[in-house]
Amino acid sequence: MFRSKTFHGGIHPPENKHLTRNKPIENMPLPQKVIIPLLQHTGAICEPLVKTGDMVLQGQKIGESKANVSSSIHATISGTVTSIELYPHPILPNNIMSIIIEKKTEDAITDRVNIEKTDWKKLNAQEMLNKIKEAGVVGLGGAAFPTHIKLAPPADKKIDALIINGAECEPFLTNDHALMLEKTNEIIEGLQIILKILGINKAFIGIESNKPDVITKMQSILELCTLYPVPCTVKVVPLKVKYPQGAEKQLIKAILNREIPSGKLPFDVGAIVQNVATVFAIYEAVILGKPLIEKVITVSGDAIKEPKNIRVRIGTPISKIIEFCGGLKDKTAKIIMGGPMMGMSQYTLDVPVIKGTSGIIALKPQKEHIEDPCIKCGRCVDICPMGLMPNHIADYAEKDMFELCKEYGVLDCMECGACAYSCASGRPIVHLVKYAKLKLAKK
Amino acid sequence: MESKLIVSASPHIKLDENTQGVMGWVVIALIPTVFASIYLFGMRSLWIILTCVITCVITEVVTNKFMLNKKAAKPNASPTITGILLAFCLPPTTPLWMAAIGSFIAIFIVKQLFGGLGYNIFNPALAARAILLASWPAAMTTWIKPVCSWAGSDAITSASPLAIVKMKLVETIPSYSQLFMGTIPGSLGETCKLTLLIGAAILFLKKIIDWRIPFTFIGVVALLSFAFGRDPLFEIFSGGIILGAFFMATDMVTAPTSTTGKLIFGCGCGAITALIRNFGGFPEGVCYSILFMNCLSPLIEKYARPKRFGLRRKA
Numbered sequence: 001m002f003r004s005k006t007f008h009g010g011i012h013p014p015e016n017k018h019l020t021r022n023k024p025i026e027n028m029p030l031p032q033k034v035i036i037p038l039l040q041h042t043g044a045i046c047e048p049l050v051k052t053g054d055m056v057l058q059g060q061k062i063g064e065s066k067a068n069v070s071s072s073i074h075a076t077i078s079g080t081v082t083s084i085e086l087y088p089h090p091i092l093p094n095n096i097m098s099i100i101i102e103k104k105t106e107d108a109i110t111d112r113v114n115i116e117k118t119d120w121k122k123l124n125a126q127e128m129l130n131k132i133k134e135a136g137v138v139g140l141g142g143a144a145f146p147t148h149i150k151l152a153p154p155a156d157k158k159i160d161a162l163i164i165n166g167a168e169c170e171p172f173l174t175n176d177h178a179l180m181l182e183k184t185n186e187i188i189e190g191l192q193i194i195l196k197i198l199g200i201n202k203a204f205i206g207i208e209s210n211k212p213d214v215i216t217k218m219q220s221i222l223e224l225c226t227l228y229p230v231p232c233t234v235k236v237v238p239l240k241v242k243y244p245q246g247a248e249k250q251l252i253k254a255i256l257n258r259e260i261p262s263g264k265l266p267f268d269v270g271a272i273v274q275n276v277a278t279v280f281a282i283y284e285a286v287i288l289g290k291p292l293i294e295k296v297i298t299v300s301g302d303a304i305k306e307p308k309n310i311r312v313r314i315g316t317p318i319s320k321i322i323e324f325c326g327g328l329k330d331k332t333a334k335i336i337m338g339g340p341m342m343g344m345s346q347y348t349l350d351v352p353v354i355k356g357t358s359g360i361i362a363l364k365p366q367k368e369h370i371e372d373p374c375i376k377c378g379r380c381v382d383i384c385p386m387g388l389m390p391n392h393i394a395d396y397a398e399k400d401m402f403e404l405c406k407e408y409g410v411l412d413c414m415e416c417g418a419c420a421y422s423c424a425s426g427r428p429i430v431h432l433v434k435y436a437k438l439k440l441a442k443k
Numbered sequence: 444m445e446s447k448l449i450v451s452a453s454p455h456i457k458l459d460e461n462t463q464g465v466m467g468w469v470v471i472a473l474i475p476t477v478f479a480s481i482y483l484f485g486m487r488s489l490w491i492i493l494t495c496v497i498t499c500v501i502t503e504v505v506t507n508k509f510m511l512n513k514k515a516a517k518p519n520a521s522p523t524i525t526g527i528l529l530a531f532c533l534p535p536t537t538p539l540w541m542a543a544i545g546s547f548i549a550i551f552i553v554k555q556l557f558g559g560l561g562y563n564i565f566n567p568a569l570a571a572r573a574i575l576l577a578s579w580p581a582a583m584t585t586w587i588k589p590v591c592s593w594a595g596s597d598a599i600t601s602a603s604p605l606a607i608v609k610m611k612l613v614e615t616i617p618s619y620s621q622l623f624m625g626t627i628p629g630s631l632g633e634t635c636k637l638t639l640l641i642g643a644a645i646l647f648l649k650k651i652i653d654w655r656i657p658f659t660f661i662g663v664v665a666l667l668s669f670a671f672g673r674d675p676l677f678e679i680f681s682g683g684i685i686l687g688a689f690f691m692a693t694d695m696v697t698a699p700t701s702t703t704g705k706l707i708f709g710c711g712c713g714a715i716t717a718l719i720r721n722f723g724g725f726p727e728g729v730c731y732s733i734l735f736m737n738c739l740s741p742l743i744e745k746y747a748r749p750k751r752f753g754l755r756r757k758a
Contacts, residue, residue, distance in 0.1 A: 373561035378700030417454030431452035
């Protein structure tokens with residue numbers, strides 16, 4: 001159907017996207033209580049701008065940092081700050097200072113944000129970057145790097161291509177798919193905003209070819225509208241369905257055939273990658289002046305009663321979200337924040353959805369895989385998208401020989417989990433890689 | 444909501460496959476040849492195969508329990524494979540006690556002393572055969588004519604096709620179809636190429652073996668035989684090349700894991716086999732070539748690494 005591009009290596013895990021594929025995005029009713037961690041991004045933690053007992057309005061900035069790399073935090077519902085305390089975080093190992101806001105029925109506050117449209121074509125790059133910064137937009141693909149910094153690369157790096165990441169290669173997740181289908185025009189407008197900020201005129205939208213409806217819709221809209229800046233080329237690139245197709249390095253390799261050198265970043269090869277959800281957040285920030293207070297996520301998995309694509313307020317505890325989706329089928333389950341390949345399993349359902357959350361997956365307890373000795377079948381070596389030898393890295397990590405792990409490229413590993421997924425001996429390769437990285441960082 | 448949550452490192456999904464499954468398929472792939480060997484050489488084949496398998500399994504279970512102290516050591520098909528493969532490279536007239544000693548050597552010395560499954564350097568079946576050959580050279584090189592009947596009959600000694608060529612004997616060289624169907628003198632499981640290739644096809648379909656080792660092995664043998672003025676087709680279908688290339692050189696534990704490593708390994712096996720056959724003292728070289736490359740395997744593994752993403756290939 002489409003000629004699709006790809007990279008070397010990779011795996012084909014069962015997609016399981018059918019559970020939520022054709023479900024429209026449903027708005028979850030506003031929660032009574034939200035927990036907003038002051039650190040939801042890569043960079044410095046925010047200082048709270050409010051104190052216990054304060055009334056806050058939806059969209060009001062409640063956390064900020066003076067540090068260069070950081071991103072502001074906003075109240076996602078109107079209500080009263082009931083406490084500012086250490087609270088479990090869905091991604092970070094330690095408890096993080098969080099602002100807890102509770103909605104009180106007597107508060108007569110209208111839940112509306114400013115929806116006056118701004119004509120972004122009249123704004124210059126710096127003004128738009130400020131709007132993005134004010135809105136607290138971060139990369140929503142996973143790393144949550146502040147977007148206003150990513151879009152202002154150092155002057156000596158020449159950027160010539162923007163890549164919009166709509167690959168969505170993680171099994172189960174359909175949140176980007178749903179967003180691209182429902183907000184196609186907005187995403188294309190957001191793309192043009194980024195092109196203007198970067199001052200370039202070439203963009204690619206990479207979408208795995210298991211989403212033909214989105215590919216066709218994007219292509220037909222692109223054909224009809226005149227894009228700004230003139231002249232510019234925006235191409236939809238169908239990608240082969242393969243995990244991890246949406247990893248930044250693999251995506252750039254597939255679309256531009258450029259290989260990011262070990263330890264370097266996309267702008268070293270002249271490219272900037274933005275996730276579709278980030279592009280939509282940029283659109284909302286620049287045109288509507290709306291801060292990043294809600295997120296489209298997929299709630300799915302074989303242990304959830306009603307899998308859905310939902311729009312939730314950041315800070316909503318995942319217990320409430322699971323309740324909204326019919327609850328769990330069993331008492332015992334594995335709750336994963338993110339996709340099943342790279343997501344984090346949670347030890348409590350009190351943790352909130354944060355900016356970078358793409359989905360909540362509930363899985364039934366699986367057949368226990370007993371670890372056998374490595375029989376050196378070499379499958380992990382064949383499929384490693386980074387061309388590493390995961391078998392040796394795991395061996396050396398197990399024996400605490402971290403320097404050898406480094407020589408075998410453990411620091412290049414992005415922990416995509418393709419090796420551990422395919423290992424016939426059931427070795428916890430990613431676990432050992434994380435251990436080796438931690439030990440190397442401490443040295 | 445009271446729920447019990449399971450916590451572990453990512454990834455949270457797993458390919459439903461384990462080493463038991465992989466080994467089970469190897470056993471299935473070997474079964475057609477087991478039947479072929481019984482048909483070709485009579486019931487004595489079955490007794491040799493059973494002796495080898497039983498001795499291997501007992502040795503493995505006992506050593507796992509008392510020596511390696513592997514509490515969770517589950518019974519797996521690995522010693523069964525070793526037993527069948529060892530039986531396949533023994534002559535049909537091998538005394539059962541010799542087969543039993545060979546099996547013990549294969550599991551105890553070659554595998555368990557090195558740490559058990561996954562840690563052995565040499566292919567257990569081949570190393571055991573080499574030791575038997577050095578210990579009882581006469582018994583290990585006595586071949587019989589195939590009897591081709593399920594009932595079995597008395598054995599008539601004969602020379603193997605490669606020996607006919609090597610020693611320039613007067614006996615007639617068998618035809619290609621005889622070589623392919625296995626109605627020639629030889630070790631139990633090496634003669635019938637038809638069933639071996641059926642087994643190899645099963646392994647390919649299940650993606651258990653990779654094409655690189657067997658095809659470079661066979662290709663290099665064909666090429667060098669041609670260069671030495673020997674008939675390439677005859678070389679490939681006589682002796683143990685098909686058995687060795689598809690079932691022994693591809694033994695995962697003793698071969699390199701990277702794709703380049705596999706190519707080097709296969710080429711090495713092929714080259715040494717052809718050299719031994721042409722210039723060496725033995726008519727056949729498959730066993731020693733694979734053992735020799737097994738020695739080199741860790742070295743190949745160290746230097747023939749895959750091309751790392753974002754790094755230039757080192758010269």
